Amino acid sequence: MMTHLQALEVLAEVRGDRVVITTMGSVGLWPKLSDTPKDFAYLPSSMGQAIPLGLGLALAKPGLGVIVISGDGGLLMNLGCLVTLAQHDVPLTVVLIDNGLYEVTGGQVLAGAGKTDYAGIAKSCGITRVAQFETADGWRSEAAECLAGDGPGFVWLKVEGVRGQATPSPPRPMAEQLLRLRAAI
Amino acid sequence: MLDGPTIASSIHDAGFSHVVWIPDSHLGTWETAIEQSSLVLVRPTREGEAVAIAAGLLIGGAKPLVLVQCTGFFEAGDAVRNVVHDMKLPLKLVVGVRSWQAVRDGKSRDNCPTFAEPVVRAWGLPFTWIEPTADIAACRTAFATLAAADSASVLLWAE
Numbered sequence: 306m307m308t309h310l311q312a313l314e315v316l317a318e319v320r321g322d323r324v325v326i327t328t329m330g331s332v333g334l335w336p337k338l339s340d341t342p343k344d345f346a347y348l349p350s351s352m353g354q355a356i357p358l359g360l361g362l363a364l365a366k367p368g369l370g371v372i373v374i375s376g377d378g379g380l381l382m383n384l385g386c387l388v389t390l391a392q393h394d395v396p397l398t399v400v401l402i403d404n405g406l407y408e409v410t411g412g413q414v415l416a417g418a419g420k421t422d423y424a425g426i427a428k429s430c431g432i433t434r435v436a437q438f439e440t441a442d443g444w445r446s447e448a449a450e451c452l453a454g455d456g457p458g459f460v461w462l463k464v465e466g467v468r469g470q471a472t473p474s475p476p477r478p479m480a481e482q483l484l485r486l487r488a489a490i
Numbered sequence: 491m492l493d494g495p496t497i498a499s500s501i502h503d504a505g506f507s508h509v510v511w512i513p514d515s516h517l518g519t520w521e522t523a524i525e526q527s528s529l530v531l532v533r534p535t536r537e538g539e540a541v542a543i544a545a546g547l548l549i550g551g552a553k554p555l556v557l558v559q560c561t562g563f564f565e566a567g568d569a570v571r572n573v574v575h576d577m578k579l580p581l582k583l584v585v586g587v588r589s590w591q592a593v594r595d596g597k598s599r600d601n602c603p604t605f606a607e608p609v610v611r612a613w614g615l616p617f618t619w620i621e622p623t624a625d626i627a628a629c630r631t632a633f634a635t636l637a638a639a640d641s642a643s644v645l646l647w648a649e
Contacts, residue, residue: 349572349576350572350576351538351542351568351569351571351572351573352568353538354538354539354541354542354545354569354572355542357534357539357540357542357543357546358542358543358545358546358549359546360543361510361542361543361544361545361546361547361548361549361550361554362546362547362549362550363546363550364508364530364532364543364547364550364552365547365548365549365550365551365552366550366551369550383536383538383539385534385535385539386534386535386539388535389532389533389534389535389539389543392533479576479577479578480578483549483577486549487549487551490550
């Protein structure tokens, strides 16, 4: 199974000029890989709202590529957002980091950890561009293809859970992040 | 009673581009008119999600209006907190206050009217009311004022 960092390293290689919205544990890792104005750390956040925020951005800017990196805990707080996303023909890809834990609160076990079929959920919601990977090599071999194509996509990445992680901090204040992002899109 | 076409044209003329909504039995009567207008109607699955979609639209330069019932507004509290107070985005909402007329007339014991305004106050949101007797001019003014506000604001819609 790949690590969270390995999963993001692959994504950083193929994200192109898409906006990347990070949440929770990814906020602490992603700036080491990319810190451009199109990298938006959604922190402070409202848990589960990153995907709809990305959808709103994609609707406001037709053609803008958007990637939302969500944790499994965040997605479970707002599963219905996949139904909403599937209604819209926008180039938004959800990259789900599934570690089975509430990592930023210390590593408590998530409901349904290891049992939930997130790819099946995404497909059932109407998202047709769906993929899943457990190894970095497998993910790397198809990552570019996973991000290409029209309409919403969903990539489920199973990663190793790590307990005892420090609570992440955004690379800069929210106001500054918003200014940078708006100027870049 | 204000009808759907009046509402839709008032929202449009106020400068809003998108309506992000989860309708109730009152707001829902506006659906056809909104669909037939040039407003873009976005249908999320719950109210916090509606608020977050509106945040993304605002970041991208659009002018969204969130339309929800007060019950959903109660549910959406954390999303409102984040968008308004963390991100400081000028979120605009119409919050339908369920049973307002019936409670006023002693025909209902629904507690929605009891909590709607205090919860809006609790989130630090400026608000105005529009009542069922409002005429078209008042309706148009209410939406125009809501759209023009620099900060996040709420229009409480007495149902």
